[in-house]
Amino acid sequence: MTIAHNLERIEKRIASSCAVYGHAREDITLVAVTKTVEEDRIREAIRCGVKHVGENRVQEMLSKYDSYEGADVHLIGQLQSNKVRNLPGKVSLIHSVDRLSLLKELERIGKREEFVFQCLIELNIAEEASKAGASIEDLDRLLDYVETCEFVKVRGLMTIAPFVDDPETIRPVFRTMREIFDKLSKVGYNNSKMDFLSMGMSGDYAVALEEGSNMIRIGSAIFGERIYTGV
Ligand SMILES: *Cc1c(COP(=O)(O)O)cnc(C)c1O
Numbered sequence: 677m678t679i680a681h682n683l684e685r686i687e688k689r690i691a692s693s694c695a696v697y698g699h700a701r702e703d704i705t706l707v708a709v710t711k712t713v714e715e716d717r718i719r720e721a722i723r724c725g726v727k728h729v730g731e732n733r734v735q736e737m738l739s740k741y742d743s744y745e746g747a748d749v750h751l752i753g754q755l756q757s758n759k760v761r762n763l764p765g766k767v768s769l770i771h772s773v774d775r776l777s778l779l780k781e782l783e784r785i786g787k788r789e790e791f792v793f794q795c796l797i798e799l800n801i802a803e804e805a806s807k808a809g810a811s812i813e814d815l816d817r818l819l820d821y822v823e824t825c826e827f828v829k830v831r832g833l834m835t836i837a838p839f840v841d842d843p844e845t846i847r848p849v850f851r852t853m854r855e856i857f858d859k860l861s862k863v864g865y866n867n868s869k870m871d872f873l874s875m876g877m878s879g880d881y882a883v884a885l886e887e888g889s890n891m892i893r894i895g896s897a898i899f900g901e902r903i904y905t906g907v
Contacts, residue, residue, distance in 0.1 A: 679717065680724045682898045686881075690892075693885040704885070705872065707750050709895030711736065712902045715743035721898060722746045730771070730893050734759040741766065752834075752874075752893055754808045757781040764791035771834040771874050771893075774798045774810045779821055779828060786827025793827060796834040796874055799856070801849050804838055812856065819860070822867045830865075832872035832891075833857050843880035850875055850887035857888070 690704055707730040710718045718729065718740065729744050731737035732753025741749075748768040755772050760781045763770070773779060773795040782793045797818055800809030810818060822830050835853050837846040853875055861870040876884025878897035885892065896902060 677900070679721050679898060682900075683721070683724050683726070686894060686897060689882055690885065693882065697886070697888075699890075703890055705891040707752070707874075707891060707893045708747075708898050709752065709877075709893050710740070710744075710899070711753070711895065712904060713895075713899045715740050717899060718743040719745075726898075728768075730895075734762055737766070738762060750893075760785045761789075763793070764789035767793075769794045769796065769831065769872070771796045772798045772808065773818075773830075774800075774808050775814075776818060776821055779818060779825070782828045783825045786825075791827065792829060794829050794831050796832050796872060797830055798834045798836075799853065801835050801852050802838045802846075807836060807838075809835065815856070815860075819863075819865060819868050823865060825867055828867065830868035832870050832874065833860075834872075834874035834891075836877070837875065837880055837884075839879070843883045846880060847883050847887060850880075850884050850889065854888040 691701060694701055705728055707728040708721050708726040709730045711732050727747055728750055729747045730750040730752040749766060750769045750771060751767045752771040755778060757778055770793060786793050798809040800807050800811060822828055833853060837849045840846055857870050857873045872891045873889050874891040875889045876892035878894050881892040881894060
């Protein structure tokens with residue numbers, strides 16, 4: 677399958693979900709996940725209309741940076757504090773903020789570089805021990821800290837749902853995310869706004885959209901199965 681064809685199929689599914697739930701297509705952001713994807717294929721996706729690309733590793737993002745021309749760059753993978761200094765001016769949204777120490781480093785580097793980081797708080801709703809993400813109990817503490825920041829803005833929430841064969845079984849995870857998102861929307865923080873609910877990947881984005889996601893992160897359904905070369 678070609679990239680163009682795959683994108684068309686995904687667009688159709690987004691359109692039908694918009695039709696059912698009364699959303700406009702512009703309300704949904706498609707992030708094409710380009711980890712392990714070669715630069716010429718990234719450029720091809722952007723020529724086919726991709727406006728947002730997502731990488732999960734800072735090093736890989738930096739090395740392929742030129743190929744993202746014409747698209748906004750999202751960082752979606754676990755972020756080590758010592759990599760934050762590479763990010764000012766390069767990333768439009770960090771999806772994976774999950775701990776206080778990282779927020780502190782974002783604020784410190786943001787201040788030094790005069791760059792305001794746009795972030796999502798990543799939640800580990802299913803409380804999988806193997807996964808990154810803050811617990812629901814941590815959330816208030818993180819958002820309270822963000823209220824003291826000048827160089828960090830929270831724009832919403834992100835989650836990586838457990839990998840399952842039948843995406844129906846994780847519908848409750850998406851629904852819980854949506855409930856938290858709606859609740860936080862009403863709080864009236866100065867530095868946190870609930871604009872983006874980032875959930876849904878190749879295997880489960882239709883269910884995520886049904887449950888109110890407005891930002892989906894799709895890799896293999898666009899580019900084919902990933903081939904990891906041992907680096
Ligand atoms: C790889 C990755 C995706 C995309 O996964 P696919 O199943 O290939 O669509 C989405 N989000 C994150 C955080 C990822 O690391």
